[in-house]
Amino acid sequence: MTDKSHEPLARGPTEHNVRDQIVEAATEHFGHYGYEKTTVSDLAKAIGFSKAYIYKFFDSKQAIGEVICANRLAMITRIVDSVIADAPTASERLRRLFRALAETGSDLFFHDRKLYDIAAVAARDEWPSVRTLETHLRQLIQEILREGRETGEFERKTPLDEASNAIYLVMRPYINPVQLQYNLDRAPDAAVQLSALILRSLAP
Numbered sequence: 001m002t003d004k005s006h007e008p009l010a011r012g013p014t015e016h017n018v019r020d021q022i023v024e025a026a027t028e029h030f031g032h033y034g035y036e037k038t039t040v041s042d043l044a045k046a047i048g049f050s051k052a053y054i055y056k057f058f059d060s061k062q063a064i065g066e067v068i069c070a071n072r073l074a075m076i077t078r079i080v081d082s083v084i085a086d087a088p089t090a091s092e093r094l095r096r097l098f099r100a101l102a103e104t105g106s107d108l109f110f111h112d113r114k115l116y117d118i119a120a121v122a123a124r125d126e127w128p129s130v131r132t133l134e135t136h137l138r139q140l141i142q143e144i145l146r147e148g149r150e151t152g153e154f155e156r157k158t159p160l161d162e163a164s165n166a167i168y169l170v171m172r173p174y175i176n177p178v179q180l181q182y183n184l185d186r187a188p189d190a191a192v193q194l195s196a197l198i199l200r201s202l203a204p
Helices: 013-033 040-047 061-085 090-111 113-125 128-150 160-174 184-202
Strands: none
Touching: 013 040, 013 061, 040 061, 061 090, 061 113, 061 128, 090 128, 090 160, 090 184, 113 128, 128 160, 160 184
16 A cells, blocks of 8 residues: 555545545554554554544544444444334333343453453543443433333332433443443343342332
């Protein structure tokens, strides 16, 4: 691959292709060497571009990491949404939500350990993609609670925002990568036990 740092910056599809190429190469590089140990100069050498050329597309290493992290978290979101979509009751949706989050987080840790490090940095520094996932999960919890209250599965005395926030806080150790790494050995059982405990507390 040649150094294209002095070539005029292309527009349209070509520009998107170069961005995708940089992200793909960075994903592989981070996956092998780790996010925090890799510099933009390292990426430039690995890809065959100059550092200046990479900076035409991304203003920092974090910007590249953010795209990778956003892609991974979007995949987790799709999996979670798919798993709970056809649940017959609000109670079952909540059980599946706990289980899916524990499983997807553990899978990322064990199978993409170096990329898991990006997620840990993103959670620690509160990157936009992490806040997006958090917002989505909070909305899901509220939707499940509303459904359960409408069907008579759940009590209605506790304010909705208070109940949904409490449930999110219980889930957090199995969502946040920094905390999950210390809970991996108990994540599957915890997902079952905690969801059961919450459902008992929600009973009318």
